[in-house]
Structure formats: structure tokens, C-alpha cells
Amino acid sequence: MPKPETKLRLNIASLIGAVFFTWVILLLFPVILTTLVYEKQQRLRIIMKMHGLGDGPYWMISYAYCLDISTVCVICLMIFGSAIGLKFFLLNDSSINDYSLHFVFYFLYINLQISVAFLASSAFSKVETASVVGYIYVFGSGLLGWFLFQFLIEDLSYPRHWIFVMELYPGFSLFRGLYEFSHYAFQGNLTGRNGMMWKDLSESSMDKVFYIIIVEWFFLLISAYYIDKMSSSGKGLLFFLKKPFEKFLSPQRPCLQNQVSTVAVEMEKLDVIQESEKVEKLMLEQSISHTIVCNKMNKEYPGRDGNPPKMAVRGLSFAVPSGECFGMLGPNGAGKTSFINMMTGLVKPTSGSAFVQGLDICMDMDRVYTSMGVCPQHEEHLLFYGRLKNLKDSDLDQAVEESLKSVNLLRGGVSDNPAGKYSGDGGLQCIGNPKELKGRYGGSYVLTMTTAPEHAKDVEMLVQDVSPNARKLYHIAGTQKFEIPKEEVRISQVFQAVEKAKRSFKVFALADTTLEDVFIKVARRSDL
Template identity: 60%
Template sequence: MTITKEASSTANPSPASFLTQANALFIKNLTYQKRNIWSSVRLIAIPLYLCLVLATIQALFDIHVNNSAENRCGCQCMDTTKDGKCERESCGLEYSSQNQAIFCAFPNPPPLLPLLHIPPSVTSSSIDSCTRTGSCHVTILFTGNNPSQLGAKVRCVQGLTPWRNNSTEVNDEIFKGYLQGNQEENINYEIVAAYDLLDTDKKNFNVTILYNSTHKENLVDRRVKFVRVPRLVNLVSNAYLEYLKGKGTKILFDFVKEMPKKETRLRMDMASLIGPIFFTWVILLLFPVILTSLMYEKQQRLRIIMKMHGLGDGPYWMISYAYFLVISTLYIISLMIFGSAIVAAYLYVFGTGLLGLFLFQFLIEELSFPSFSLYRGLYEFSQYAFQRNLNGMDGMKWKDFSGTAMDKVFSIIIVEWFLALLATYYINRVSSSTKERPFPFLRNPFKKIPSPQRISVEQQGSEVSVEMEKLDVAQEREKVEQLMMLEPCTTSHAIVCDNLMKVYPGKDGNPPKMAIRGLSLAVSSGECFGMLGPNGAGKTSFINSMTGLVKPTSGTALVQGVDICKDMDRVYTSMGVCPQHDLLWETLTGREHLLFYGRLKNLKGSDLNLAVEESLKSVNLFCGGVADKPAGKYSGGMKRRLSVAISLIGNPKVVYMDEPSTGLDPASRMNLWTVIKRAKKHTAIILTTHSMEEAEFLCDRLGILVDGRLQCIGNPKELKGRFGGSYVLTMTTSSEHEKEVERLVQDFSPNAKKIYHIAGTQKFEIPKEEIRISEVFQAVEKAKSSFEVFAWGLADTTLEDVFIKVARTAEAFNVFS
């Protein structure tokens, strides 16, 4: 931005460093967060609200389930007071129902004999046989790597010890033997258990015990199961000792005893049980907030406008990642505080939670499926907390991670984090059209790339027949070629475009669209170059190519000696852009916008504040508190003025302005033109406009672009002199006198051409060499005596006339060719 002489002399023209860019973005993010503080408060309040809901559910469950009489040891009132209240209560097994007994205290469990439980025979015939003979056949199966290995013996009954090939056969027979019984050579027997001796030998004792654990949930069957397992271990241990030391060697086994237990109550933690349904909801609730913020900058093209003003990828992603990481951390800490304060677990999005619980549970429980690592982690937390709370213990602690699946879950999450960073980096590089893909092996081998050489030849061939009409364009091309032969760093021109071409590939059967056809242009520092042209002429494609939005198909351009096709990031450090559509943050003020972009231009301290103040004053956004109003409350004209101020802040070496005065009133437009004219003293400006008045006021040179080609180039006076060697006569009469007006013009100028005709108003182009102005006045005054003339005028050629003439001639030639 053009500021006072003193401020300009103290400004630092060097590019902003990494830390300076990061600091600018960080301050902008903090300011943006301040503007949206209540949205953040509401976001953080959601976990508190949901935790309160969960706490209410848990409290209701405690009242009606956990603390109900059926879910604790049975009690009986022994003494009552006069008013009927219980004074002394006694609790124990003798007062309990079968459901209440499991909660009663068991301080002195009785010793149980170390017997091996033999399952009863299944068929009635086998029961009769056992009654007559006094004994039944039972079977203990064996398998392992060596069929000659030891076998355990069961006393008091006839025991069979058949060998099986593998543990699968053993498992099938145990299940079959328990349910159906086996009849082999009319001998009834039951399978008690099985031993898979694996690689057991004299140096290794490795055994797996298999038995049928089917039982009903009652104390008797549970005790049977409790007795069976230790006895089976004792049998195989004694057998192994005999195998090593000989007969008579054994381990004494006197009794089995349960552990004492104190009185308990049902402690079902519903918060832990339904935690996965709600917990991820709260965690992932922050994800769309972060995504919306990033996509907002991408969709509103704020990301690219920051890049054009010098913000590099490194500072952007570092600050964005750190910024959202801090927000996420504070969010989770707040969630943990809320959850701990009400003794409740956390919540998850309802639909996703149910989907993960009921449809994908088999994937959640399988560690080899990494996409569900978050759900698996939540699943582990909830299951661990539920089981521990049920036993009256605390939940998972850090020391418990190594003993659960959480260590693997965290490993998967870390790998996913690293892969996500790589994917983000790759996608960001690919989406930037001016950069090469970071991983060449990921390129699409079937993608067709248009041949720049072939297109260039066609383009040059089409210019041969019109080269004589565009000598000024040919001279500009020669000038560019001479400049390109010099060292780029020594050229005095800020912008040099060398045969720049942009071709958009055809789609849906349409041919490729050539938006720019070999444009060569040189713009020196301190010059404002205006680019005129009808809609679709290629002006926007040219600006997009120069600012890095699209990559040229062929040719190149140097900005301050830096190639836009090779090092666009360096170009951005010395560039300012005023896009056609205002790219602003709705919640940031005009001052905050300029402070942010000023920091990106390496302005600091008093220089920054002075530059911002002068910028706001120059575009009439300083007075009346306008500078400190959010940009979302600005009118269209105010936003446009702010966009121009942003493009000029920090004295950039090159500025691109796409229709900067669109939507401004005449007074604001004239003021803005004055600002731009002052700013171009040390800056090269390329400006596109549809206003001929703006082009004449601001531009040192003009170029008219039609169908992607420069048709002419020069200052406004040169163009009017070259293409405007005629006067324009305008006359308005009634419709019946139109023929008489044509005859009048033909009398004093036989070569006059009608260029406009509507409802009695006609315009004629009259060669200057055929008439004198006095003759025209005399002819019109004489005609007034014959018919009524409502209005008439004689004017010299305007820039608008030149534009229309050049555009129509070029379009006619294109249609003809």
C-alpha cells in the first residue's frame, strides 16, 4: 500500500520468514476464534450436557437396579421399634433367595475333596449297566507330537486312554461325548477330559487341558467346574512326574478351597456399558468443526489468496495443525473434567455408535482391521471399566495398557496419523496446479497431456496471414525474446510472459479449448498495463495462470526474474492480488485483514500499524468505526475497496487487479483510481477492466485480447490514432426520415459507414480525410429546414470505439478463417 514517505523508507522489503508467516496466521486464527467465542462455548457445553444426561441415566439405574433388594444379600429384620421401624437387621445366606445368595459374604469357604467329577451317562441303558456292574467306563483323550507320551490314570473307574491325531478331533469328541455318549463294542463310556501334550518331552512340560465346560448358572455346577480343573491339573502333573522319576512319585492333593469373599452388591456401570455409543459422538463432534473451518477457507478461496500474498505451505499447515490440536486437547480435557466430576464415562454419536456396536462389532474386536482402531479403543475402555466396576475396582490405568489390546490400538492410531499426514500433504500438492506431484509413481499413466509443440505450430500458422495487421504485437514478441536472452535477474521488467499458452482439455466429446494462444508481454516496474477484451477472451485465464491458480500448458512467465512454472512460492512473496470476487473472512474486521496480510509482507511494529492506518484512510474505510466492523457487514463497494487495499499493502513488486472498481459509485471509483495511480510508482500492475474510462485514467499501455490472442498493444492515444482515423456522426430523427439522413451523409462523405441503427437513431463513421468539421455543421443546418432533427452530434473516436472495432474485426476474421 502506498503510505507516507517516512513509513515507506522504514518498511522491510525482504520476504517474510517462516516464523513471521506462522505468527501472522496464528494471530489471525486467535482473532477469528475470538469472533466465534460463543460458538466455542456452545460446543464445549455439549459434552457437559451429555455427561449430565448419562449421569441421570446412571442415577436412575442405581435406584431401580443396583440398590434394589434383589441385587444384594438377603436380610431379615430381627428387632423392631414401637413405630414399626426395623432396629436391627441380620443378613446372610439363610435369609437370601437363590438370586441374592451370590451377593452374600462367604468368609470361611469349606474345603472340597480333590475328586475328579465324572459326568453322568446320558443314555438309560448305560445307567442300568453302571448299576449292575458298579462301574462305568470313562475316557481321557490324548494328543500331541509323540504318541508314546505319558497318560494320566483315573482310579475307582474303568478308564480308557485313546490317542487322537490332533486337538480338533479331541474337541469334537468331548462335545459329542458329553451330549450323546459313545457306544463302542457295546461298552458305555463318557469323555471326562483331554490332554494336548504338544511338544512335551523329558525337558519340556507343555500341555493344554480340554474339558466340557457346559453348565447351568447355579452354585452347584459352578462348584463342580471349580473342582474339576485343579484335579485335572494334578493328574497330568503326577503322570509327568512318574514319567520322569518312575512310579510312586506324585504331588499330594488334599483339598480345594474357594477364596473368601465379602458381601457385595450389584454394581453395573451403565456409563461404561453404553460409553462407546456416546463417547465417540463427543470426540468426533469436533471433527466437522475443524473440517468446516478448513473447507471454508478452501471453498471461499481464502487459502489461495493467502498463498498469493506470501503465506507458504509450511507455516499454514504447522499453525493449522497446532491450532486445531490445542483446541481438540482443551476440548477433551474439558470433557474429562465434566465426566470425572459426575462419575460418568463419555458419549458418542448415536447413529455411528449403534452402527459400530451392532453391525461392525466383529471388526471392532479384530485388531487386524485398522480402520476401526478408534472404536476398538473405546470398546476396550468400556469393557474394561464395566468388568472392573462390576467387581468393585477402579477402571483402566496407564499401567494396564501393556496387558490389554490398547498398546496395539495406539500403535495402529500412530501409523494412521502418519499416513494421514502423508495423504494430506500429497493431496495439497496435487490440488496446487503450479506444483509437481511429490510422488511421480502415483501419476495416472493413461492421462493424455496436450502437446505444446503441436499446438504452438498451429497457433503460429494461423497468425501468418494477419501478422501485417499486428505489427505492434510482433514488436512486443521480439522485445520479450530479447529480454529472455538476458539473465533473468538483470532484466528491468517486473513481468515477462514468453509465448504463454493455456489449453483446457476437451470433455464429453468437445475439442480442447485454447484460452490463451501464445501471449508474449513485458511489463516494467512502475507501469500499469490494462487488459481489455470481450467476455471469454481469455483475460481471467491469463490472470489465473500468472497468479498460480492454473498451470500454463506451454510457455512461461518471469516475475522479478522467477519462473512461475518452477518456483511459484517465491513469486508469491512479492505479489499482491485483487481478485474479481472479494475473498474475505466474514467475522474479521477490515483492520484485522490488513494486519494479517501486512504481517505476511513482513511489516512489523510501528511500520505495520502505520501502513494499515494509511491503507484504511486511502480507501475511505477509516472513519466512523468502519475499520473495526466485521467484513461481513460491509457493503459490496466497501468490500471491493478493502480487497484493493489488501492487494497493495506492503508495497508488493507485482499486483494483479481483476476489475477493481466493479460496483463502486463514481466518487469512490475516482478515489480508488487515485490510490492505484499513486501505488504504481514502484509496482508493476496488470489490470483487467470493462470500463474504458478506467483504462484511460490508469493504464500506461493497453492490450486488447480476443479469442486468446493480443490483437493490438499500445498507449490509449496510439490506439485511438491507429484505429480511430474517423469521426462518429450521431443523428436522431423520426423513423420516416431515416433514408433522408443516409442521403445527407453520403452527399458530404461517400465512404461513410453506418455502424449503429435503432428507432430513428443512427451512427455513421466518417473518414477524417474526406471532410472538414465546418462542412458537417453546414449540411446539418441545411437539412433541418427539410425535416425535423431531434438531436445530433459529431465526436472524435473514443477508446470504446477502438475496442468495438478491434473486437469485431478479430471475431469476423476468426469466423471467416
């Protein structure tokens, strides 16, 4: 008589569930990691700080966002696995059929995984690098767990305390939990019994896995927050160890060492020298009478693609008194944007120091933001808000272009690209109020005369008679512009000469030096 038919009780899902579901859960890690690194790479975090978002709200919002996404993914995994009849989900915790054991384990682990992502994000500045490392972590953890860790778990001769040590690695603690779920579901399917229940935690060593996950979750989250605070404040991770040795250390603040400037000082820049001396005096007095104090600030960008390093800002020293309106002028590449980026915390100075309301820009930037308002170039603002709406790449660029066109603006602006050619030496060329600058660097009148073309030579002869050292600036059609040194003539002499020849010269204008003239002259001099 033939043997009655028997049903094969082999459950493939439970057999390979440990490695498969390890990969499924870990795939959330590179998503969270790249999101955090993207905010750092695009400087969204700093811009949000400029708009008043503190560290506490940022961490709460970011953590809640990552936790919501991870929780939804885990719930969908459990629902889908149960819907298609996977014993891995149906047998474990089946007596009450509420999946509480599964959910609690996954919920605790995704919290640990988010903490690991926050901690790991502090080590990366590029999304591409973080993405590659994240996926190596995902697949490496699964493969090592399947081919190494599982073998050691099943080897009863292997010391259990070393198993415990290996479970401190988050990928292995996840694999161990899923391995126990798979093992109990597989055995339960063969014997017709239930899988893992809450009462089986101690027997399966799952209780130790729970303890490890909970402790690591809090420890890594606190560590990530501490590292983030220290890196953003510039104090250094072990700053508290320096307090017992403060008397043996330099009194200067750690990241703003006042290095001796190697800039060759031109003797004719007396205003710059006097400003530097004033700054040194303010630094010694620790005075807060000036809103902004910069002392020997330098910014050097590292060389790329075989190019040498570029010095964008060199030995910059000046002070802005409270209540004063201060403007900074310079040609493209002079270092203006690099200076503003340092003052707003976007980049760190290579050396030197700067203070806003007496607060160090490297040590107290969070407090500086409370008294600072920053308005970047118009497209940077639009890029920031576009990224907040999750626009990327071509969609982001198109949205910015359309927004600018709607208000008749063109995209672009002054750029200080560190890879480009720098005009000047990145240092302060002159400083003073408009009257002082025009008196110091102007030193001449600007005479503009418009005549018929046939009288062009007569105009030149007239100007040479008035001032032999006059210099022609340009000659376009019938209009000529001359620069006349102030020490050679008086205004009355110019008017008298023009009055004699006014029949031939229809239009003339005599003006003092403008700030535009000063700017052009100083910029040209700095390029020599």
C-alpha cells in the first residue's frame, strides 16, 4: 500500500529570513545618512541657523522625520509579510496575534540605526562618499552575519561572551534578533507549534540583544549630539581636558591662533597700518565697543587638480564701531565672499580671529546668530527654500530661474571662486570714510568737456596749459575726460580758462574724485 501524502513543512522565508530581513531593515541606513550629509554639503543646516533654527529644534525635527519614515517602512514590511503568509511573521508572537514582539524589536533597532546615522554623518562632507560607505555597511553586515556570525552562534564551543561582544556592532545585533525569529519560526513550522513568544526572550538570549540595542541607542545618540555641538562650536571634542592645563597653554583661543602675518606691508598704506594697530589695541583691552573686530584673518583654499593652494583672504585686520554703517568693496576674486562666509560660519578661517559683539566666530557662532541677520545673494535664498521643498538638480535650477524672471532679475552675481584667479593679494588695501578715501586716493579733479570733433586738439592744448601733468582718461566722439592733479591748479583757474574758450566748448563739467574713481585706482594698484 503506497505511503499517504505528507505536506512538506520547509519554510524558505524563515530559513533565509535572518540575512534577507537584515538587508531590508539596513537599507534605511544609507537613506537617512545621505539625507543628513546632504544638508551639511549644501549648507542648509547653517542657513537654517541663520534663520533662527536652534540645535534642539533641528535635532527633534530631523529625528522625528527619520523615525516616521523608518516606522512606516517597518509596519509596511510586517503587513506585507503577513499578507503573503510568511511564517516568519505569522508564527512568532502568534498566540495573541498582535505582532508586539516583532514591532518592539524593530522599533528599538530603527532608533539605534538613526542614532548611528547621526553619528556617522559627522564624519562625511560629501553625499557620494556617505552613500558608498552606507551601502557597504548594509551588504557587508548581512554577508558577515550570514557567513561568519551565524556560524559562531551555532558553534556551541565558541565562548558566549565573545558573541556578546560581537553583538555590540549594530549590524550583528540586528542579525542576531532576526536569526532567533527565523530559528523559532522554522522550528515551529516543522513541529506545528508557535514561534518565539515574550516568555522565550531569556531562553533565546533575545533579552541581551534588547538590552544592547537600548543602551547603544541612548549612548550613540548622546555622543552624536555632543560631537555635533562641539564641531559646530569649534571647541574641539576634548575641550574639557584643557581646563586643568589652561595656565600652560597659549591664551589665544584654539581655532583662532593669531599667527604672525607674513604679508609684506607697503609703507604707503598708512591707513591699513593704523587700523591694524587699533585692532591689536582692542584685542589687548578686550573691548566690546566695536561690533566687529577682525584680527589677522587668513583663508587659504587647498589646491585641486594639481593647482597650488589659493589665498583668498590674507592678514585682514579692521574694526567696525557700534552704530557704524560699513561697506566692503573689491573686484571679483578679491576675497569679499570668502570673508563674509567666514563671518557667517559657512567656512572656518585658516588662521586669525574675529569677534561679533565680543563673541568669537569659531567658538560662539550659535550665539552670534542671535544678533546677526544675513541676506545672501538672491539665488542662494531661493536655492535654500527650494531645497526645503525637496527640489533637486534641474528641477531646482528651473524653479530658481522662473522665480527670478518673474521679478525681472537675472541669475548670477559676484563670485569668489577659490579655484579662480584672484585680483589683488586678498588683503586690505585701504580703509576710511568716503571723504577720507577721496582725499587720500583721489588727489585730482575730473574735467569732462564735450566739443565738436574739429576742436578736440584745442581742448587738449587748453588742458595742458592749465595743468601740464593732466592725464586723459578717455576720448569718445566729442567727449574727453581728463584727470587734473589738485596740487597744480585751483578750481578758479579751470573756470577762467574754460570761460575764455566757451564759444567753442559747448559743455564742460568739473567734478571732485568719486568713490568709483578711488575704487578703480586702488584695484589697479593692487593688481600691479
